[in-house]
Amino acid sequence: MHMKVILAGTAMALALPAAAQETQTVGVSIPAATHGWAGGMNYFAQEAVDRLEEVYPQLDFVLATAGDAAEQVSDIEDMLATRNIDALVVLPFESDPLTGPVAAVADSGAWVTVVDRGLSQEGIEDLYVAGDNPGFGRVSGEFMTSQMPDGGDIVVLRGIPTTIDNERVEGFEEAIDGSGINVLAMEHGNWNRDDSFTVMQDFLSRYPNIDAVWASDDDMAIGVLAAIEAAGRDDVQFVLGGAGMKEMIARTRDGDPMIPANVTYPPAMIGTAIELTAVGLTSSAPVSGEFTIGSVLITPDNAEDYYFPDSPF
Amino acid sequence: MHMKVILAGTAMALALPAAAQETQTVGVSIPAATHGWAGGMNYFAQEAVDRLEEVYPQLDFVLATAGDAAEQVSDIEDMLATRNIDALVVLPFESDPLTGPVAAVADSGAWVTVVDRGLSQEGIEDLYVAGDNPGFGRVSGEFMTSQMPDGGDIVVLRGIPTTIDNERVEGFEEAIDGSGINVLAMEHGNWNRDDSFTVMQDFLSRYPNIDAVWASDDDMAIGVLAAIEAAGRDDVQFVLGGAGMKEMIARTRDGDPMIPANVTYPPAMIGTAIELTAVGLTSSAPVSGEFTIGSVLITPDNAEDYYFPDSPF
Numbered sequence: 125m126h127m128k129v130i131l132a133g134t135a136m137a138l139a140l141p142a143a144a145q146e147t148q149t150v151g152v153s154i155p156a157a158t159h160g161w162a163g164g165m166n167y168f169a170q171e172a173v174d175r176l177e178e179v180y181p182q183l184d185f186v187l188a189t190a191g192d193a194a195e196q197v198s199d200i201e202d203m204l205a206t207r208n209i210d211a212l213v214v215l216p217f218e219s220d221p222l223t224g225p226v227a228a229v230a231d232s233g234a235w236v237t238v239v240d241r242g243l244s245q246e247g248i249e250d251l252y253v254a255g256d257n258p259g260f261g262r263v264s265g266e267f268m269t270s271q272m273p274d275g276g277d278i279v280v281l282r283g284i285p286t287t288i289d290n291e292r293v294e295g296f297e298e299a300i301d302g303s304g305i306n307v308l309a310m311e312h313g314n315w316n317r318d319d320s321f322t323v324m325q326d327f328l329s330r331y332p333n334i335d336a337v338w339a340s341d342d343d344m345a346i347g348v349l350a351a352i353e354a355a356g357r358d359d360v361q362f363v364l365g366g367a368g369m370k371e372m373i374a375r376t377r378d379g380d381p382m383i384p385a386n387v388t389y390p391p392a393m394i395g396t397a398i399e400l401t402a403v404g405l406t407s408s409a410p411v412s413g414e415f416t417i418g419s420v421l422i423t424p425d426n427a428e429d430y431y432f433p434d435s436p437f
Numbered sequence: 438m439h440m441k442v443i444l445a446g447t448a449m450a451l452a453l454p455a456a457a458q459e460t461q462t463v464g465v466s467i468p469a470a471t472h473g474w475a476g477g478m479n480y481f482a483q484e485a486v487d488r489l490e491e492v493y494p495q496l497d498f499v500l501a502t503a504g505d506a507a508e509q510v511s512d513i514e515d516m517l518a519t520r521n522i523d524a525l526v527v528l529p530f531e532s533d534p535l536t537g538p539v540a541a542v543a544d545s546g547a548w549v550t551v552v553d554r555g556l557s558q559e560g561i562e563d564l565y566v567a568g569d570n571p572g573f574g575r576v577s578g579e580f581m582t583s584q585m586p587d588g589g590d591i592v593v594l595r596g597i598p599t600t601i602d603n604e605r606v607e608g609f610e611e612a613i614d615g616s617g618i619n620v621l622a623m624e625h626g627n628w629n630r631d632d633s634f635t636v637m638q639d640f641l642s643r644y645p646n647i648d649a650v651w652a653s654d655d656d657m658a659i660g661v662l663a664a665i666e667a668a669g670r671d672d673v674q675f676v677l678g679g680a681g682m683k684e685m686i687a688r689t690r691d692g693d694p695m696i697p698a699n700v701t702y703p704p705a706m707i708g709t710a711i712e713l714t715a716v717g718l719t720s721s722a723p724v725s726g727e728f729t730i731g732s733v734l735i736t737p738d739n740a741e742d743y744y745f746p747d748s749p750f
Contacts, residue, residue, distance in 0.1 A: 168721065175720060179492060256726060388723065395722035400713070407488060408481065408745060409708035410701065413569060413731035420725050432721060 148210040148405050149184045151203035152398060153196055155217050156189035160343070161367060164391030164437025165215065172395035176402050183402055193217040200225045204232060211235035211401050215394060219244045235404060239397045251404070253397040253415045255389045257291035260419040263387050264292075264338060264364055265299025267421055271362065271384070275304020276335035279327045281313035281320050281344045292340060308334065313344040320347030328355045336362050342369035342386070349382065368422065368430055369437055377427035386422040388430065391437055393417045461523040461718050462497045464516035465711060466509055468530050469502035473656070474680060477704035477750025478528065485708035489715050496715055506530040513538045517545060524548035524714050528707060532557045548717060552710045564717070565727045566710040568702045570604035573732040576700050577605075577651060577677055578612025580734055584675065584697070588617020589648035592640045594626035594633050594657045605653060621647065626657040633660030641668045649675050655682035655699070662695065681735065681743055682750055690740035699735040701743065704750055706730045 152173065157163045166189060173185040186207055190196035196217045203209045212229045216222040216238065223244040230236045230248050238249040268278065280296070283289040293310070300307075308331050313320030320339065327334065328351060337360060339345035345365030352360050365372055366387040375383040396417060404411035422430050465486065470476045479502060486498040499520055503509035509530045516522045525542045529535040529551065536557040543549045543561050551562040581591065593609070596602040606623070613620075621644050626633030633652065640647065641664060650673060652658035658678030665673050678685055679700040688696040709730060717724035735743050 172720070172722060250731075390723045392721050392723050395720065396716070396724060399716045399720065399722050403709070403712045403716075407485070407708065407712065408705050409485060409712050410703045410705050410730050410733075411709060412733050413729045415728040416726045417723050418563075418726035420723075 147182055147184055149186060149207055150398070150401060150405070151200070151207060151209040151212045152185060152187045152394075153199050153203070153212065153214045154187075154189055154394060155196070155215065156191050159436055161389075161391050161437060164435050165394050167432075167435040167437070168392040168395040169398065172398040176398065180402055180406055183405065185398075190217060193221040197221055197225045200229060204229050204234075209234055211237070211405060213237045213239065213394070213397050213401050215239040216241045216243065223248070235401060237397050237401045239394055250412045251397070251400060251415070252413075253393055253400070253417065255393060256416045256419050257288050257389075258295035259416075260366065260387055260389050261292035261295025261297075261340075262299045263419045263421050264340065264366060265296040267364060267385050267387070268296075268305055268336065268338060269300055269303040272303070272305055272335065275306065277306050277308050277331070277333060278336045278338060279308050279324075279331070279334055280310040280338045281323055281340055281348065282310060283312070283315040283341060283344075285312060296338065296340075313339070313341075313347065315341050315343055317343050317347040317350075320344035321351045322347075324348045324351035325355070328352065328357055333359050336360065337364070339363050339365045341366050342372045345372065345383070370431060370433070370435060373422060373427050373431045376422060376424055377431060379424055384423070386427075386430070388420045388422060390417065390430075392432075460495055460497055462499060462520055463524045463526065463711070463714055463718070464513070464520060464522040465498060465500045465707075466512050466516070466525065466527045467500075467502055467707060468509070468528065469504050472749055474702075474704050474750060477745075477748050478707050480745075480748040480750070481705040481708040482711065485711040489711065493715055493719055496718065498711075503530060506534040510534055510538045513542060517542050517547075522547050524550065524718060526550045526552065526707070526710050526714050528552040528710075529554045529556065536561070548714060550710050550714045552707055563725045564710070564713060566706055566713070567727075567729060568706060569729045569732050570601050570702075571608035572729075573679060573700055573702050574605035574608025574610075574653075575612045576732045576734050577653065577679060578609040580677060580698050580700070581609075581618055581649065581651060582613055582616040585616070585618055585648065588619065590619050590621050590644070590646060591649045591651060592621050592637075592644065592647055593623040593651045594636055594653055594661065595623060596625070596628040596654060596657075598625060609651065609653075626652070626654075626660065628654050628656055630656050630660040630663075633657040634664045635660075637661045637664035638668070641665070641670055646672050649673065650677070652676050652678045654679050655685045658685065658696070679732075683744060683746070683748060686735060686740050686744045689735060689737055690744060692737055697736070699740075699743070701733045701735065703730065703743075705745075 173187050188199040190199050227248045236249045237251040239253045311323045313323045337348050339348045342365040345363050348363050362384050367389045400411045486500050501512035503512050540561045549562045550564040552566045624636045626636045650661050652661045655678040658676050661676050675697050680702045681699050713724045
């Protein structure tokens with residue numbers, strides 16, 4: 125035991141060649157999806173696994189995608205029982221049903237990285253990687269004020285009523301406070317194109333002049349744009365969505381004046397979580413803790429860095 | 438320009454072999470040191486650079502260590518002017534003098550990662566990596582309560598009066614609240630062995646029975662242990678230091694009952710910052726944001742993972 129200890133420490137400190145190191149297995153468990161944000165998340169998880177298998181020959185990866193919470197529980201139990209995983213990276217379908225199975229992985233001594241959606245009990249995971257909802261709202265609000273230095277009239281579409289949505293809207297409101305920007309109305313478009321089309325139709329019928337729209341999400345922005353086009357209105361100068369859907373990034377990159385910017389809430393954060401887990405297994409760098417992935421403003425200047433042609437999102 | 442954009446995106450998405458990618462240069466600027474926490478930080482910075490130069494052949498690293506803030510400013514200006522760095526990882530000597538030069542690096546379009554000590558102006562860095570001071574105190578307090586389930590009398594040594602010290606002590610006090618642990622006295626040992634020896638001498642003369650000491654730092658713990666030994670007292674059951682000095686980790690690993698645990702505030706966080714910067718340059722994983730490195734409890738069970746024989750700290 126003591127001998128093993130010393131060798132393990134020395135191997136890390138001296139960075140022995142990969143061949144001399146023991147193989148370690150990393151399980152990655154995520155919700156399945158073929159489109160939307162979750163589709164992007166699947167794409168970036170696979171990309172990270174493919175890349176890291178080349179970078180770190182001493183790491184094996186097991187990637188499982190689940191159609192519902194019960195399947196995800198079964199995937200994780202299987203990784204623990206038959207693959208003897210050294211680390212788990214998990215984006216939980218739902219918090220409650222996943223908490224026990226992930227705690228069992230932690231109890232086995234394996235490393236646990238939780239992404240985006242927290243578990244129902246604190247202190248299970250070693251590393252938590254999540255987006256920045258207040259920052260998402262703040263960056264969006266700062267862009268609005270930069271585009272309307274003399275103020276203006278806007279409408280806002282909110283997501284499904286959740287803590288996430290509240291944090292985003294509070295961040296936005298703080299950022300536009302005192303800027304002269306007047307929010308005519310704010311309604312829930314539920315992160316849904318059709319709902320947002322209906323909400324925007326209503327806004328357009330109620331307000332003869334709207335300078336800009338904070339759609340706060342790219343799916344909602346698409347619904348909003350369709351409503352504006354259907355109404356034949358030309359008073360709306362621009363629509364600010366968010367989350368970085370590739371069709372919208374392309375429009376920003378190509379200089380579409382209606383889509384001058386985007387704000388990230390990147391599905392690629394799953395890749396960051398997998399990368400950090402690999403760093404923790406292969407180096408002496410500490411990766412316990414909490415990583416809040418910042419929401420970044422995308423403009424025509426940097427849009428190319430956020431356009432991933434092969435991603436479904 | 439458009440062509441370049443598409444190629445860059447494709448290269449990332451397809452993970453072309455390293456040879457096909459352009460070389461990028463990462464500057465690392467840190468305070469020099471030969472011992473203590475900063476000495477450990479220098480060791481882990483060099484280790485990360487050595488490791489990453491092998492892992493990522495397409496990255497070049499320039500590591501500069503500065504004896505004072507003026508030298509660090511000059512190092513960074515030189516990296517920008519003559520090395521054309523694509524990214525900077527900086528642990529600022531002091532916040533004020535470094536803020537302008539680091540902002541100039543950000544303005545050049547280079548990536549900026551700031552470690553441990555913030556700049557005087559918000560929003561300059563892309564990534565901020567820092568320790569968790571409230572968590573350091575909380576984990577320390579939780580260990581105390583786990584060791585003294587029926588309560589007990591302790592004394593506490595604090596660091597130099599700073600925000601850092603206040604956050605740690607508040608985290609500790611919250612964790613022991615209601616546990617039956619009674620803090621007899623709390624004085625500043627200023628993260629210094631000699632000061633802590635004197636403070637502990639005074640505590641020992643004032644209190645005939647002390648069950649345990651929260652020294653809150655390994656240098657202070659060494660001063661405290663010397664005072665206990667000089668006084669020939671055997672009432673003190675254990676001393677909890679912190680920050681993970683290797684001599685203290687070894688005592689925990691070897692089962693010394695006076696040093697049953699440690700709490701990390703790892704100088705190796707500089708390695709995490711360099712690793713994440715490399716991930717940002719070489720992959721599509723987003724690494725903007727704020728990474729709070731957790732403070733972890735070290736016990737005989739996991740001490741081997743935190744003992745680095747070649748580090749000076």
